[in-house]
Amino acid sequence: MAIIYYWIFLLCACMGSCGAIHWLGLTVNGSSVAWNESEHCRLLEGLVPDQTQLCKRNLELMQSVVNAAKQTKLTCQLTFSDMRWNCSSIDLAPHFTPDLIKGTRESAFVYALASAAISQTIARACASGELPTCSCGSAPAEVAGPSFRWGGCGDNLRYGLQMGSAFVDAPMKSSKFGSQATKLMNLHNNAVGRQVLMESMETKCKCHGVSGSCSVKTCWKGLQELPLVADELKSKYLAATKVTHRQMGTRKHLVHKELDIRPVRDSELVYLNSSPDYCARNPKLGSYGTQDRLCNKTSLGSDSCNLMCCGRGYNVYTETIVERCQCKYYWCCYVVCKKCERTVERYVCK
Ligand SMILES: *[C@@H]1O[C@H](CO)[C@@H](O)[C@H](O)[C@H]1NC(C)=O
Ligand SMILES: *[C@@H]1O[C@H](CO)[C@@H](O)[C@H](O)[C@H]1NC(C)=O
Ligand SMILES: *[C@@H]1O[C@H](CO)[C@@H](O)[C@H](O)[C@H]1NC(C)=O
Secondary structure (H helix, E strand, O other), X not given: OHHHHHHHHHHHHHHHOHHHHHHHHHHOOHXXXXXXXXXXXXXXXXXXXXXXXXXXXXXXXXXXXXXXXXXXXXXXXXXXXXXXXXXXXXXXXXXXXXXXXXXXXXXXXXXXXXXXXXXXXXXXXXXXXXXXXXXXXXXXXXXXXXXXXXXOOOOOHHHHHHHHHHHHHHHHHHOOOOOHHHHHHHHHHHHHHHHHHHHOEXXXXXXXXXXXXXXXXXXXXXXXXXXXXXXXXXXXXXXXXXXXXXXXXXXEEEEEOOOOOOEOOOOOOEEOOOOOOOOOEXXXXXXXXXXXXXXXXXXXXXXXXXXXXXXXXXXXXXXXXXXXXXXXXXXXXXXXXXXXXXXXXXXXXX
């Protein structure tokens, strides 16, 4: 009996905190769904009630949500391909391993990225006319310069932030379960993701005028691509702050673990629990180890064989690559190439 209660407890505890990025699992079957019936909102087990409500009331947004989940996965793996922890476990969504559950630095990054991604895809869907509930962003408050005028259709960041935060923050706001500290951590990191997205807004222009002279320009505000947002978040991940949950006045807050007089800054990612070094395989800790990972012998960064292989050394393989080469153009109209073989060395961690 006690065991059953324990499992029920675990299940419920997960709804609030570890299930908070459950929606990343929408990549599994989300694309094949038409999202035109409110029944579709029940397809993903683990959407918290508030998210299901949002889904039912805003079915048209769900394609953007699915898109954001896909982009989050791809971008996380791209951004961390040169690191020991390479974001491979995100593929398990909606079932996560401890590296993304236990209030780690890695989960801080993924929450922030997912939060930025969802607001971005919605802001862009507005601008491209895919959504009936929103359109282009409002014209910027800055005055246009002498060489350009505002025009075109800017990304609707305001709507993206509003709907995106309603969706990603819902699990932390609605659930009675899950630890308060983890909820505060997730909410904070979600907000950091949106902050970095806001800062990525840039002016984009199109030239007009006689034969591309660019004498007249039309400009609008658009968001940068997600990999650039992710690079900024990666810097914040590397400098993330370990926090603890402390009573301050009438409420509990997250404070810096070592300097507990310093309040947490709005610009920093925060985490509650230290991660393993991800060198050795230990599934209980969510560490897959770096054995068999490719490393770079000449790099001095995190993908160097020394750092990637944690000092264990590496094996060298040679691989033969066949390429098209010495191509010649014959008039008119074909190209003939030779096949060239090239051997490259690959370094793989022991
Ligand atoms: C939803 O879309 C599918 C496929 O496009 C269609 O077969 C179905 O009739 C639609 N349902 C409603 C309620 O419009
Ligand atoms: C990421 O790391 C895991 C575990 O070490 C490995 O199995 C996987 O191939 C890696 N993925 C990439 C793209 O390097
Ligand atoms: C290895 O690192 C060097 C230096 O950073 C870089 O120029 C090179 O392209 C890298 N090689 C591979 C195969 O990634």
